[in-house]
Amino acid sequence: MARIPGTPLETLELPEDPPKQTDPCWCRSGIEFGKCHFERHLQPRESPWSALKEASRLNDAKYCGHPLASPVTCSGKIVRAHTVQLEGALSTIAVDRHVYGLAMKDGRLEYGLIGLRKASTFSGFCSYHDAELFRALETKPFTATKEQLFLLAYRALSKEVYAKRYAIRTIPLQRRQDKGSDALHQVNVQSYLYLREQALRLGLRDLESAIADYDKALLARDHDRFSGYLVFTDKTPDLAVSAAMFPEFDFQANALQSLSSAECLDLLTYTVLPMSSGGVIAFVWDSKSARSCEKLVASLDRLPMRELPDALIRFTYEYFENCFANPLWWDSLSGVQRERLLARINLAVSPTDDRTPDCLKDDGLRTARWNVIAKEWF
Ligand SMILES: [Zn+2]
Ligand SMILES: [Zn+2]
Structure with a gap:
């Protein structure tokens, strides 16, 4: 979420002539x-x-x-x-x-x-x-x-x-x-x-x-204006996340909202809550943000149950730095698997590289050790 694609961010250039001591610095720190x-x-x-x-x-x-x-x-x-x-x-x-x-x-x-x-x-x-x-x-x-x-x-x-x-x-x-x-x-x-x-x-x-x-x-105490979607897992998911994001593309590569819009963006909160047996993954949004959030989640809901865990892992690494992992799971992955997941989060924090619309589409990577047993809109 570091970058707002499409927004023309200016870049820095070195001045051709040496600045005066009292000029604002070329680095735009605001300091002389x-x-x-x-x-x-x-x-x-x-x-x-x-x-x-x-x-x-x-x-x-x-x-x-x-x-x-x-x-x-x-x-x-x-x-x-x-x-x-x-x-x-x-x-x-x-x-x-x-x-x-x-x-x-x-x-x-x-x-x-x-x-x-x-x-x-x-x-x-x-x-x-x-x-x-x-x-x-x-x-x-x-x-x-x-x-x-x-x-x-x-x-x-x-x-x-x-x-x-x-x-x-x-x-x-x-x-x-x-x-x-x-x-x-x-x-x-x-x-x-x-x-x-x-x-x-x-x-x-x-x-x-x-x-x-x-x-x-x-x-x-107005909780009714919030809606969401819950996914329940059979085993403890190997992740813990509590974060928010602006939905950009859905799981079928459809654009949801332009992050360069001057309007306030639709915002989705995301929690992966592992428990001693099983876990819950919660998508929650305010009614104001329903448009993009519902579309994103509906595109996830359309996937076959057996594909949901890896779709959720893709989503997690595509968007959330605040993502904790079970060391046993992570260490069990191959170097290539780890690299592919880390590449997602490193793209997310890059100020210069954009996501592509198909970022959440199935990339064939299979790393989940748990299954989805139920899902529910609320
Ligand atoms: Zn400077
Ligand atoms: Zn206080």
């Missing part, structure tokens, strides 16, 4: 040239450790995302809200309390082991609001009530908004990573980050408009 890229190649490189430390500090930026958040109502302590129920869900796909999570390594998303405590968490709400908000999910068995489905959607969207804001906050940090390198490398790094920031901001605009609607529904 003299304090930014002037003699950048001579500046000491930043240590990866200090960058990591600073990034994690930004991730801990304290704020509560609840619509009623205020110094009076909030508990002060921000918890790392779990985007899928931590003990109940993630532990079912963990090995020695670790799952695989995606992280950037040499400019590419790769899987690495992360502890359950760190997996899928974000400092999205204060402890009071986190407990209050998700009580119906965290303290009751999952029976797919309207409230539970709304909460899955709310949590998925909150996570997406938080992740996008965080990604934007880390851009200035990443912009400094070209210190001590030659001009060509500087232009490449800055161009990539400049495009990425524009794409992130475009995505955030629509996510923020959606979360405003979700907040209204939350406060009014």
Whole structure:
């Protein structure tokens, strides 16, 4: 979701003449040239450790995302809200309390082991609001009530908004990573980050408009304006996801909406909830977004049952960075299989490459170790 295809994103060019010290820098950081890229190649490189430390500090930026958040109502302590129920869900796909999570390594998303405590968490709400908000999910068995489905959607969207804001906050940090390198490398790094920031901001605009609607529904306890589709699995699916996306193409390569539209886009939330026996995959959307979401899901529903698991895996890797995997499953795949799934998610975060309409069509890859036993519109 990093890129809005069709939107003319400008690119950076090096100025022909050396800028003045007080000119805005060519990299469009908003900083004066003299304090930014002037003699950048001579500046000491930043240590990866200090960058990591600073990034994690930004991730801990304290704020509560609840619509009623205020110094009076909030508990002060921000918890790392779990985007899928931590003990109940993630532990079912963990090995020695670790799952695989995606992280950037040499400019590419790769899987690495992360502890359950760190997996899928974000400092999205204060402890009071986190407990209050998700009580119906965290303290009751999952029976797919309207409230539970709304909460899955709310949590998925909150996570997406938080992740996008965080990604934007880390851009200035990443912009400094070209210190001590030659001009060509500087232009490449800055161009990539400049495009990425524009794409992130475009995505955030629509996510923020959606979360405003979700907040209204939350406060009014208006769960009826949400619809969705549930898929139940026989064994524990080897994945856990809680995220949101803008439907673009369906499973038969039909276009659903143009992501370059100036209108607010239809938004779909997606949750893969593994359980100790079986699991549920939930597509939930607000009635405002019904048009594209219903078409996308209908195209999935038309597939034969036996093809659904791999279709869902394609969909997951096509769109969601926030995708945790069972290490036993992932390690059981061949190098080619892993590469083909990772290629999808790396395309998703590329600011320069577009998806093709047939991205969700059957590519022949078979990696699922579970079956779909039931599906249901609600
Ligand atoms: Zn600069
Ligand atoms: Zn709060």
